[in-house]
Amino acid sequence: MRKELIIGLFAGLIVLQIVLPVSMIAKRESTLKNGEVFRFKTVPVDPYDAFRGRYVAIRAEINKVSKPEGVDLKYGQKVYAQLFVDENGFAQVSQIAMRRPKDSAYLIASVTYPAGRGNDVGLNLPIDRYYMEEKAAPRAEQVYREHSRRGDKQDAYVIVRIKDGFAVIEGLYVGDQRIEDILKVNIK
Amino acid sequence: MNKKTIQWLYQELPDLVSKGVLPQSSADMLREHYGDIKSVDKKWFVIILCSVLGALLIGLGIILLFGHNWEELSRPVRAVLSLLPLMVGQALAMWVVLKRPTSQAFKEGAATFLSLMVGSSIALISQTYNIPGDTPTFILTWMLLIVPLAYLMEATIPAAIFVAGISAWAGHFWYEPLKAFLFWPLLAVVIPHFIWSLRQEKYTIRAAILALVMAICVCVGAGFTLGRSWPGSWIVIYSSLISVFYLLGAWEFKGFSTNWQRPFQILGGLGIFIMMFMLTFRFPWESIGRRYSYPANEISSWAAIPDNILTFLLVGGALLLFFQYAKRQDWMRTLFGALPLLALIGYAFGGTSAVFPMLLFNVFLLFVSIFRLMTGIRTNNLSVINTGMVMLSALVLARFFDSEINFVLKGLVFIFIGVGFLVTNVMILRRKGGAA
Numbered sequence: 001m002r003k004e005l006i007i008g009l010f011a012g013l014i015v016l017q018i019v020l021p022v023s024m025i026a027k028r029e030s031t032l033k034n035g036e037v038f039r040f041k042t043v044p045v046d047p048y049d050a051f052r053g054r055y056v057a058i059r060a061e062i063n064k065v066s067k068p069e070g071v072d073l074k075y076g077q078k079v080y081a082q083l084f085v086d087e088n089g090f091a092q093v094s095q096i097a098m099r100r101p102k103d104s105a106y107l108i109a110s111v112t113y114p115a116g117r118g119n120d121v122g123l124n125l126p127i128d129r130y131y132m133e134e135k136a137a138p139r140a141e142q143v144y145r146e147h148s149r150r151g152d153k154q155d156a157y158v159i160v161r162i163k164d165g166f167a168v169i170e171g172l173y174v175g176d177q178r179i180e181d182i183l184k185v186n187i188k
Numbered sequence: 189m190n191k192k193t194i195q196w197l198y199q200e201l202p203d204l205v206s207k208g209v210l211p212q213s214s215a216d217m218l219r220e221h222y223g224d225i226k227s228v229d230k231k232w233f234v235i236i237l238c239s240v241l242g243a244l245l246i247g248l249g250i251i252l253l254f255g256h257n258w259e260e261l262s263r264p265v266r267a268v269l270s271l272l273p274l275m276v277g278q279a280l281a282m283w284v285v286l287k288r289p290t291s292q293a294f295k296e297g298a299a300t301f302l303s304l305m306v307g308s309s310i311a312l313i314s315q316t317y318n319i320p321g322d323t324p325t326f327i328l329t330w331m332l333l334i335v336p337l338a339y340l341m342e343a344t345i346p347a348a349i350f351v352a353g354i355s356a357w358a359g360h361f362w363y364e365p366l367k368a369f370l371f372w373p374l375l376a377v378v379i380p381h382f383i384w385s386l387r388q389e390k391y392t393i394r395a396a397i398l399a400l401v402m403a404i405c406v407c408v409g410a411g412f413t414l415g416r417s418w419p420g421s422w423i424v425i426y427s428s429l430i431s432v433f434y435l436l437g438a439w440e441f442k443g444f445s446t447n448w449q450r451p452f453q454i455l456g457g458l459g460i461f462i463m464m465f466m467l468t469f470r471f472p473w474e475s476i477g478r479r480y481s482y483p484a485n486e487i488s489s490w491a492a493i494p495d496n497i498l499t500f501l502l503v504g505g506a507l508l509l510f511f512q513y514a515k516r517q518d519w520m521r522t523l524f525g526a527l528p529l530l531a532l533i534g535y536a537f538g539g540t541s542a543v544f545p546m547l548l549f550n551v552f553l554l555f556v557s558i559f560r561l562m563t564g565i566r567t568n569n570l571s572v573i574n575t576g577m578v579m580l581s582a583l584v585l586a587r588f589f590d591s592e593i594n595f596v597l598k599g600l601v602f603i604f605i606g607v608g609f610l611v612t613n614v615m616i617l618r619r620k621g622g623a624a
Contacts, residue, residue, distance in 0.1 A: 003289065010285050010340045014278045017302075017333050021274065021309045025267045028317040054257075055315070075363060126320040133259045169318040180259065 031168045035161030036105055038083060038091040040127055042156050042172070054137035055129040056172060056179070058158060063112075064120040065093045073114040073121060080165060081109045081123060090157065096121065100165070108165040127158060130172040132179070140172075140179050194222050232292070233393060239297030240345055247277075247304030254312050263316060270312030277305035285341065292342075296394075299343030303334040324360040327353050331374075338381045344394040347378045348401040355405040358412045365416050369494045371409045378402075400451040403433055407459075414499050417492040420476030420538065423467065425499055427531035428506035430459030435509040435525050460524050464556065465582055467534065467549040470592065473542035476535065503528060520563055523556050553583050554605070 041061035065081065067073070079096040083105045086092045097106070112122035132140055159170045172179045201218065204210040250273050261269070281298040288294040307330040313319070314326070331353040338347035354374045361368035382402065385395040410429055415421035434456025466472055510525040530552055534545030560576030563569075587598065 006340055007285060009336070010282065013333075013336045013340065014282065017274065017278065017306050018271070020329065020333065021271060021313050024310070024313050024319075025271075025317075028319075029264075029267075055318075128320045130318050131257055131315045134256045136259065 027166070028168045031163040031166055032161050032170065035163035035166075035168065037170075038085070038105070038160050038162055039089060039157045040091050040125070040160055042127070042158050054134050055131040056137050056140050058128060058130055058156075058172065060125040060127050060158075062091075062093050062123070062125070064122050065096050067119045067121045068096060068098075071098060073111050075111060075114060077111045077114075079109055079111060079123075080106045081125065082106045083162075091160075093123065096123070105162060106165050107162060107167055126167050127160060127169060130158065130169060130179075136180070136183055139183055143174065143179070143182050197222070236293040236296055239293045240300050243297040243301035244304070244345075247301050247308070251304065251308045251311070254308065255315075257315055266316045267313065270309050270316060274302075274305045274309040277302035281337075281341065295341045296343045296345060299337040299341040300345040300349075303337060303346040303349050306330055306333050324357050327357045331357065335377055338378060342384075344381070344385055344398050347381050348398050350378060351375065351398075351401050351405045355408045355412075358409050362412070365413070365492060365495060368413045369498075371413050372494075372498060375402075375406070375409065396451055399437075400455075403452050403455045414495055414502070416495050420472075420535065421499065422475070423472055423538075424503060424528065424531045424535050426459075427463055428503045428528040430456050430463060431506045431525050431528050432456075432502065432509060434460055435506075435513060435521060438521055457524065460527050461579055463527060463531075464549060464553045465579075465586070467531065468546060468553055468583065468586065470542050470546060473534065473538040473545050476538045503532070520560065523559060526552075550583070550587070553579065557583060 042058040043061060073079070079098065080101055081093045082095050082097060082101050083091050084094050093107075094104075096109075100106070107125060109126065110124045112124045114121060131137075156172070156174045158172050160167045161170055162168075174182055197218070201210070201215045205212050205215050254270065254273075258266070277298070281302045284291070284294045284298040310326060310330060331350050334346045335350045337343055338350065354371055358368045358371035378398075382395070382398055385398055388395065407426070407429065410425060411422070415425045433452045437450050437452030437454070437456050506525070506528040510522065510529060513522045513525050530548060534548055538545045557576050557579035560572060560579065562576075564571075564573030564576055584602075587593070588602075590598070
């Protein structure tokens with residue numbers, strides 16, 4: 001009896017251990033397939049995360065928004081950042097909402113500083129890393145820097161798919177080329 | 189009687205019989221009286237160690253291999269590949285549960301491997317889909333998914349990984365004391381496994397490993413979660429914590445005959461000495477009353493209540509243990525265990541002036557080290573003498589180079605204590621001479 005119980009519980013645990021990663025995959029795949037496409041301007045840097053390999057740390061250029069009237073915000077609080085596309089084709093945050101917006105595209109973000117200078121609220125958009133092959137990530141940053149030094153500073157941006165406020169990065173671009181393609185040309 | 193002593197006796201017996209010191213019949217009776225020595229099965233230990241180390245290395249190797257993030261592989265392929273090692277680990281663990289439910293080595297090894305693979309598969313998916321870095325959520329998810337293995341597979345390494353993991357997790361919530369405090373309920377999850385492991389006859393090293401990890405992680409966790417509302421209270425909290433370690437660890441447990449099986453006692457004893465030594469300086473006492481640099485609204489609010497309750501329980505527990513040992517008249521341990529009491533007194537006065545608590549702890553450490561020295565000499569125990577000497581020399585050196593006290597006062601105190609030593613020496617010699 002006891003053995004059967006252990007085996008039953010063990011089977012349950014195994015299912016749990018597999019369901020969680022599978023659901024992580026499913027949610028992202030569905031967003032990549034059905035999500036709306038946005039371009040976010042970014043600033044790449046390169047730290048090292050021993051456990052997950054190397055990645056290009058990116059930060060969306062938009063990181064603050066004016067504070068809505070009559071709302072108390074706390075550090076780390078979840079908010080809905082409403083999006084629009086500006087004249088250059090990049091995504092911008094128009095305002096933040098406390099409830100899920102119904103009519104416009106939005107992104108779930110967290111508050112980094114509730115009361116900044118003036119009436120600004122700091123935002124942390126869930127776009128902060130782009131994983132590349134081990135040696136590629138530092139080179140990617142180098143490429144980005146060289147581009148900037150030549151004087152023809154090119155925009156770096158990520159293409160993001162967003163569905164129901166949930167974002168998945170599709171690719172990192174410098175100029176209008178995918179970072180992986182630029183690296184391939186540079187090596188040759 | 190000590191296992192080692194019996195072993196020695198058994199070694200001597202044939203020699204004693206052959207030399208005619210002891211008749212064979214008496215030797216046989218002695219053997220019968222003490223019985224067989226239960227030798228620790230070395231082979232088992234090596235097998236378990238090898239299987240755990242093997243599982244750890246292969247697991248870490250797989251993580252590194254996938255960490256390279258092969259660009260040639262398409263996203264769906266990488267997604268499937270991140271699940272593969274997890275499924276292999278699960279299949280292996282399932283096979284062990286079904287087919288080898290009695291093999292400690294198989295269970296420990298498979299559970300260790302599976303524990304690592306759960307973490308790696310989540311991390312690899314994060315890598316494939318550029319998931320934003322949310323370290324605390326990642327750690328907690330991973331830990332909760334592996335801790336049942338401690339019970340279902342009677343494996344200790346997953347429990348040790350869990351304890352280390354939740355400590356790291358708690359460290360991420362400096363600005364959220366209530367969330368960080370969940371460290372303690374989470375820690376409680378492995379306590380039944382720990383108690384069970386203490387009761388095992390075979391494979392006692394598992395309890396030692398877990399105890400070592402727990403002792404270190406509890407200290408770290410306490411730093412993250414306790415004493416948040418009273419600046420400087422770390423003095424009392426850490427004094428109590430290490431005293432509890434020391435006094436609980438010194439408790440007699442079945443099957444624990446050697447020191448390395450008592451990490452709590454060793455770390456506790458060492459911690460008590462370090463703490464006593466530190467408290468002879470000025471800087472700890474000056475931390476009392478200094479403001480912390482996190483949002484004031486979280487210090488005084490109800491968010492601090494669990495922290496305060498646990499702090500009181502901890503200090504109370506330490507004092508209770510102290511009185512228990514005093515009742516047993518185990519004076520050495522009572523003296524070491526007096527640390528939290530003195531820390532409390534020091535803390536009460538420390539806010540106004542650092543001089544009194546500093547003086548208190550200088551006298552205390554001097555007394556404890558001399559007491560230890562004397563006990564060692566009386567019982568002819570060299571290791572006790574040596575540790576007493578180390579404690580005394582540390583105190584003497586620290587005060588000799590202490591620039592705060594003026595030379596005349598320092599010189600006088602040194603001479604006074606030195607004369608005290610000589611007088612004691614002469615008195616002991618006289619008494620011995622009288623007895624002889």
